[in-house]
Amino acid sequence: xxxxxxxxxxxxxxxxxxxxxxxxxxxxxxxxxxxxxxxxxxxxxxxxxxxxxxxxxxxxxxxxxxxxxxxxxxxxxxxxxxxxxxxxxxxxxxxxxxxxxxxxxxxxxxxxxxxxxxxxxxxxxxxxxxxxxxxxxxxxxxxxxxxxxxxxxxxxxxxxxxxxxxxxxxxxxxxxxxxxxxxxxxxxxxxxxxxxxxxxxxxxxxxxxxxxxxxxxxxxxxxxxxxxxxxxxxxxxxxxxxxxxxxxxxxxxxxxxxxxxxxxxxxxxxxxxxxxxxxxxxxxxxxxxxxxxxxxxxxxxxxxxxxxxxxxxxxxxxxxxxxxxxxxxxxxx
Amino acid sequence: xxxxxxxxxxxxxxxxxxxxxxxxxxxxxxxxxxxxxxxxxxxxxxxxxxxxxxxxxxxxxxxxxxxxxxxxxxxxxxxxxxxxxxxxxxxxxxxxxxxxxxxxxxxxxxxxxxxxxxxxxxxxxxxxxxxxxxxxxxxxxxxxxxxxxxxxxxxxxxxxxxxxxxxxxxxxxxxxxxxxxxxxxxxxxxxxxxxxxxxxxxxxxxxxxxxxxxxxxxxxxxxxxxxxxxxxxxxxxxxxxxxxxxxxxxxxxxxxxxxxxxxxxxxxxxxxxxxxxxxxxxxxxxxxxxxxxxxxxxxxxxxxxxxxxxxxxxxxxxxxxxxxxxxxxxxxx
Numbered sequence: 001x002x003x004x005x006x007x008x009x010x011x012x013x014x015x016x017x018x019x020x021x022x023x024x025x026x027x028x029x030x031x032x033x034x035x036x037x038x039x040x041x042x043x044x045x046x047x048x049x050x051x052x053x054x055x056x057x058x059x060x061x062x063x064x065x066x067x068x069x070x071x072x073x074x075x076x077x078x079x080x081x082x083x084x085x086x087x088x089x090x091x092x093x094x095x096x097x098x099x100x101x102x103x104x105x106x107x108x109x110x111x112x113x114x115x116x117x118x119x120x121x122x123x124x125x126x127x128x129x130x131x132x133x134x135x136x137x138x139x140x141x142x143x144x145x146x147x148x149x150x151x152x153x154x155x156x157x158x159x160x161x162x163x164x165x166x167x168x169x170x171x172x173x174x175x176x177x178x179x180x181x182x183x184x185x186x187x188x189x190x191x192x193x194x195x196x197x198x199x200x201x202x203x204x205x206x207x208x209x210x211x212x213x214x215x216x217x218x219x220x221x222x223x224x225x226x227x228x229x230x231x232x233x234x235x236x237x238x239x240x241x242x243x244x245x246x247x248x249x250x251x252x253x254x255x256x257x258x259x260x261x262x263x264x265x266x267x268x269x270x271x272x273x274x275x276x277x278x279x280x281x282x283x284x285x286x287x288x289x290x291x292x293x294x295x296x297x298x299x300x301x302x303x304x305x306x307x308x309x310x311x312x313x314x315x316x317x318x319x320x321x322x323x324x325x326x327x328x329x330x331x332x333x
Numbered sequence: 334x335x336x337x338x339x340x341x342x343x344x345x346x347x348x349x350x351x352x353x354x355x356x357x358x359x360x361x362x363x364x365x366x367x368x369x370x371x372x373x374x375x376x377x378x379x380x381x382x383x384x385x386x387x388x389x390x391x392x393x394x395x396x397x398x399x400x401x402x403x404x405x406x407x408x409x410x411x412x413x414x415x416x417x418x419x420x421x422x423x424x425x426x427x428x429x430x431x432x433x434x435x436x437x438x439x440x441x442x443x444x445x446x447x448x449x450x451x452x453x454x455x456x457x458x459x460x461x462x463x464x465x466x467x468x469x470x471x472x473x474x475x476x477x478x479x480x481x482x483x484x485x486x487x488x489x490x491x492x493x494x495x496x497x498x499x500x501x502x503x504x505x506x507x508x509x510x511x512x513x514x515x516x517x518x519x520x521x522x523x524x525x526x527x528x529x530x531x532x533x534x535x536x537x538x539x540x541x542x543x544x545x546x547x548x549x550x551x552x553x554x555x556x557x558x559x560x561x562x563x564x565x566x567x568x569x570x571x572x573x574x575x576x577x578x579x580x581x582x583x584x585x586x587x588x589x590x591x592x593x594x595x596x597x598x599x600x601x602x603x604x605x606x607x608x609x610x611x612x613x614x615x616x617x618x619x620x621x622x623x624x625x626x627x628x629x630x631x632x633x634x635x636x637x638x639x640x641x642x643x644x645x646x647x648x649x650x651x652x653x654x655x656x657x658x659x660x661x662x663x664x665x666x
Contacts, residue, residue: 001406002430004456045649073334074518081643082415084435088521088641092654097335097518099443100641100656102417102433110432114447121454123337141645185407185430188421308421308433310414312474316378321425323433 002210003184003217003326010119011177012329013067013126013167015285016060018053020135020161023274023282026265031286032162033060039136039161047081050134053163054079055090057281058130061165065126069094072167073124076111078102080133080159080277081141087131104306105203105232106186107131108164108281109325112302113183115168116327120180125170132163133276142196142311155198157234157260158270164281166289175332178292182328184217186210188308190321196314200237200260200272203305206322207233208244211303214326215250222252226297229288231280231304231324232260234272259283259304280304289329298331335543336517336550336659343452344510345662346459346502348618349393351386353468353494356607356615359598364619365495366393372469372494380414383467386496387412388423390614391463394498398459402427405500406457409444411435413466413492413610414474420464437639438536438565439519440464441497441614442658445635446516448501449660453513458503465496466609475529475644488531490567490593491603497614499622508665511625517550517659519543521641525652529642532653533570533593533605536638539655540566541577544636547659548583555585559630562621564613564637564657565593567605592616592637613637622662631664 017032024035034056041049054077062072075094077087078101091098103110111129118124136146138159144150171177189206207230215222222228222245233241238258245252263274263283274283284302291297305324314320350365357368367389374382387410395405408427410420411434424431436443444462451457469479471492477483504510522542526535540563548555555561555578566574571591578585596607596616607616617635624630638657647653 004451047645047649078433078435080416082645083413083437083641083643085641085643085646088654088656089646089651091521091656092523095520097520098656099447099518100411100435102411102435104416114432117451117454117456118337121450121456123450123454185432187428187430188424190425308416308418310416310418312380312415313418313422316380318422321421323421323424323431 001217002213003182005182006116006120006180008120009179010116010168011171011179013169013177014061014064015166015289016057016064017164017282017286018056018162019282023160023162026263028282028286031290046134046137050132050137051086051089054086054130054132055093057132057163057165058090058128061128061167065167072096072126072128074099074127076101076115076129077131078107079131080138103323104308105275105277106304106306106323106325107277108284109302109304109327112166112327113325116180119168119170127168128165130165131277131281133159133278135159135161138276153197154271155236157199157272157275159276160263160274160279160282162278162282164285166285178329178331180327181330184210184214184326186324188321188323190319192319194319199275199307200234201240202307202320203233203322204237204240204244207241207303207305207324210324210326212248222250225255225301226299228252228256228301229284230258232275233258233305234260236272292329295331300329302327302329334550335546336515338515339449339453339513341453342512343449343501344504344512345499346510347394347397347500348622349390349397350497350615350619351389351495352615356493356495359596361615361619364623379467379470383465383470384419384422387419387463387465388426390465390496390498391423391461394461394500398500405429405459405461407432407460409434409448409462410464411440412464413471436656437641438608438610439637439639439656439658440610442635442637442660445499445660446658449513452501452503460501461498463498464610464614466492466611468492468494471609486530487604488569490532490605490608492609493596493607493612493615495611495615497618499618511662511664513660514663515661517543517547519657521654521656523652523654527652529647532608532640533567534573535640535653536566536655537570537573537577540574540636540638540657543657543659545581555583558588558634559632561585561589561634562617563591565608566591566638567593569605625662628664633662635660635662
C-alpha cells in the first residue's frame with residue numbers, strides 16, 4: 001500500500017501564482033496572480049529572478065487566503081537549482097520554519113502531499129507548499145549557456161518560467177474549500193533512457209507506476225476521476241504514458257491532460273511543451289484549481305513527474321531515474 | 334509553536350552505518366557496521382562510491398532490524414550532491430517509494446523528523462531515513478579539484494565520507510526501543526556570513542534559533558537532556574553556539590557535544606573537525622545511538638545543522654542562509 005489517506009480533509013484555502021512572459025501568453029495567463037513582461041523580474045541574475053518569483057508565489061498564497069506571515073506554521077518547498085537555492089533563499093524571506101524537499105519536476109505534488117499529511121495529522125494548522133522554475137537558470141545549469149544558441153532537438157521540452165504555491169490548512173468542518181484526501185508517494189523507476197533531451201519518455205514509466213499503484217490502493221478506476229492531471233510529460237511523454245497504461249488495462253485517454261502539453265499555446269521552440277518544477281506548479285495552481293474552485297471539476301488526481309538526474313550523473317554514463325507523486329483533490333459534495 | 338509531538342512514539346528499531354578510512358580511525362570506527370579501507374568502495378567515481386555507501390546504510394538498517402525490503406513502506410533521503418543524486422540513485426536500488434528531501438548537512442535530522450511524523454500519524458508502518466556524504470565528491474562540487482592541492486584555511490572543516498540510515502517503525506506497545514518523541518523544524522537564519530570556508534560560524538545562529546524555540550515550545554531546560562548533540566558545527570562553530578545561547582540565558586556547556594567536533598581523532602587537515610550530511614548521520618546513528626541503546630543516555634536532543642548555499646549563490650555575492658532541525662530521542666523509563 002503506497003497510498004496514504006487524509007481523513008481530516010486538509011483544505012486548499014488559496015493559491016499564489018506568477019508566470020513569465022511566454023507562459024502568460026498561454027492558457028494560464030488569465031488565471032495567474034501576476035504576469036511578468038520581463039523574465040528578469042527586476043533582478044540582476046536569472047537565479048535571483050527565480051527565487052523572487054517563488055517568494056512572490058508563497059506570499060501571494062498567504063495573502064489570497066486572507067492570512068499573514070504570522071499565521072503560517074511551515075513552508076515546504078524545493079526547486080531545480082543546485083542545493084535548491086531558490087527555495088532556501090525564498091524561505092529566508094519568511095519567519096516560519098522551512099522543510100526543503102527535492103523531487104525535480106514532481107516537487108509540487110511532493111510538497112503538497114507532505115503538507116497535507118502534516119496538517120491532517122494535526123502537527124500544523126497552516127502550511128504553504130510551493131515550487132517554481134526559470135527557463136534561463138535551468139538551461140545554463142542543466143544544458144548549455146543560452147549565448148551558444150544551441151539547437152534544440154524535437155523531443156525536447158521548454159522549462160517553464162513561473163512559480164506556484166498553495167496554502168493548505170485545517171479548516172475544521174467548513175466545507176467551502178477543496179480538500180486533499182489522499183496521496184501516493186512514487187517509487188524510483190528507471191527504464192534505461194539516457195537521452196537528457198527526452199524527459200517525457202524517461203518520466204512516463206514512473207508516472208504509470210504511481211498511477212497504477214494509486215488505482216490499485218484506492219480500488220478506483222481512471223474514470224472515477226473527473227481529470228487526471230500529469231505534470232510535464234509533454235506531448236510525447238503523454239502519448240507514451242497512455243500507451244503504457246493502456247497495455248496494463250487502464251485507459252486514461254478520456255480524462256487525461258498533461259501540464260507540459262497545455263502550458264504553451266503555440267508549439268514552436270517548445271516542441272513537446274513545457275517542463276520544470278514551475279510547469280505543474282503553474283498549471284495546477286492557476287488553471288486546474290480555478291476549475292476545481294468553480295466546481296467544473298470535483299475530483300482530480302494530480303500526478304507530478306520528476307527526472308532525478310544531474311549533469312554529473314549523465315556525464316558518468318548513468319541513465320535517468322524518475323519519480324512521480326500523486327495527490328487527490330476533491331470538492332465535498 | 335514550531336515543535337510537533339509524536340504521542341504514538343515511533344521507535345528507532347535499528348540503524349545502518351558505513352565509514353570511510355579516515356572516519357573509521359576515529360570515535361565511530363568501533364561502532365559502525367562497515368569500515369572502508371578504500372574510499373572508492375570499488376567504484377569508478379567518488380559520486381558512485383557515495384551512492385553505494387548510502388545504499389549500503391539503507392540496506393543495513395533494514396537488515397539490522399531483522400526485516401526485508403518488502404517490509405519497508407518509504408525511504409526519506411537526501412544528500413549534498415546536485416539534485417541529490419546519491420539519494421535518488423540509491424532509491425533506485427529499492428522497491429519502496431521515495432521522498433527526496435534537502436537540508437544540506439541537516440538532512441539526517443530532517444529525514445528522521447519526517448519519518449517519525451509519518452509513522453506517528455499512521456501513514457506508514459516502517460520508514461527508512463538516511464543520508465551520507467563523501468569528502469572527494471563534495472570537494473570537487475563545492476570547492477576545488479583535489480588535484481589542485483588547494484591550501485585549506487584554519488576555519489575549514491572536512492567533509493565526512495560515510496553514510497547512516499535509521500529504521501523508524503510503529504512497534505505498538507513494545508518499549509524495548511528508543512522512541513522519537515518530538516521534532517522542531519527550523520527557520521532559515523542568515524547572519525550575513527559569506528566565508529564559504531567557515532560553515533560553523535554560518536550555521537551556529539540557525540542552531541541557536543531552533544534550540545531556543547525547542548526549549549520554549551517544550552518548557553524544558555537544556556539540562557533536561559542527557560545530551561544535546563549538534564550536527565557538524567565543528568570546534569569553532571560549537572564555541573560560537575555556546576556563546577550565542579549563553580547570551581540568551583541558556584547554558585548548554587555541561588551537556589553539549591558536536592558531531593563535527595568529535596568525529597576525527599586527530600585535528601590535522603580537518604582543522605575544525607568534520608562536516609557534511611554524513612557527519613551527523615554517522616556519529617548519531619553509530620556512536621550516540623549505541624549509548625542510547627545501552628541506556629547510558631536516555632533523553633537526547635539531536636540538532637543537525639545545514640548551510641543552504643550553492644556555488645552559484647556564493648558566486649553571485651550572496652551570504653549563507655542556514656537551517657537546523659531538532660529531534661528528541663528518548664528511552665522509555
